[in-house]
Amino acid sequence: MRVSKRLSFYGLVFLVSLCIFFLALNQHYSNYLEHHLQPALSEVEIRPRTVNVQDPLMAYIRGSADNATLLEIQEVIDQQRRTIEEDMEDYEYPRGKYGINSSSLNDLVMEKGGRPVRSVILTSWRSGSTFFGDVLNAHPANFYHYEPLLDFGIVQIRGPPLAEEALKNIEALLNCDYSNLDQYLEYGKTHVWLFNHNTHLWRQCQAHKRICWDHRFVSKFCKLFPFQSMKLVRLRLRAAEKLLAQEKLKIRLVLLIRDPRGILQSRRHREWCPSIPDCSDPALVCADMVSDFRAAVRLKKKYPNTFRVIRYEDLSVDPYRHVKELYEFYGLNFHPDVKRFLNTHTKNDVGGVSSTFRNSKVAPFHWRTDLDFEVVEEIQKVCATAMRLWGYVMAVNATHQREFDSLTDYELDL
Structure with missing residues (x-):
């Protein structure tokens, strides 16, 4: 009986000691986070969790897991901040x-x-x-928003109702605010x-998979970078004007145009394109090019320092010449x-159809040998206006198609 009582006593002492240990550990960890992670905790949104008050162990585990996530986020942020400072040591700032x-650097960093x-x-x-896009991303300390409307599907956004949501998302990304971008x-x-x-x-995502898609991490990470680039392939120019009008954003926008024959030849190699009219129908492609031209003429007059066109x-x-000129337009050091x-x-040429390793002088003109003249002729019938506006020459026949210069010297006609 005495042995049983003694065992019960020691067991009770062990349980009490264990509880005291966990309480002390929790207090120590909380104090550490309060003193060392206060910037992270004050600047990110921590969404409220529903905790079962009758299950203190689960509440403790959940709280500890979230604290560990915040600790990991802050460690990555601190590391990246140091890397950017090193990358920018010898950077030639514009100074006007x-x-x-x-x-x-502080003049260009959102945090x-x-x-x-x-x-x-x-x-x-x-x-x-x-x-x-990869040319811009080659610049040091650049944060690249790659096709931010990818989740909208294979669609061209020309106006309401999709334009409102698209522009809202784009503005949030350019402001490094991922808090409402769950989709x-x-x-x-x-x-x-x-x-x-x-x-x-x-x-960082490869090394820290747990935090990669956490809006708190991406928002803070994005705010470290002095340069942001973005490429949009689903938004037409007339809808994008609202971005140019945003004084706080101060974006500089380049409209990139391509010969519709080259566009449609290249799209034939993408399995996601042929069944979608916005992607495969020459009439829609060229109607968008005409619309973009009209918007471009207006925007070049309205925003001469922040809007530009290039083929x-x-x-x-x-x-080399055009990238240097475009870098100057964007305000970037070459x-x-x-x-x-x-x-x-x-x-x-190295890699597949999405590779950016190309003989650049040849890549845009593959359509001249890849497409039959009958196909080219069908495209030209519905694209005559777009081609004239953007300075592309018609092919007369199959022989001419393979030998002629398809470009005119071009400058946007205001």
């Missing part, structure tokens, strides 16, 4: 040049109250935007190319990293 008044340089490409599918983030979990073109973000073919034939990218990505 290109209309951008920045002389230090420090600065405003990043925001460079936007607007085009449509298979118009050279993957190459151009976007959920889509990304099964369509990783939403993030994997963003080299800095994807590197993909011109960019490809003389990439960094050695960008020159290295051009040296390695414009000489030879």
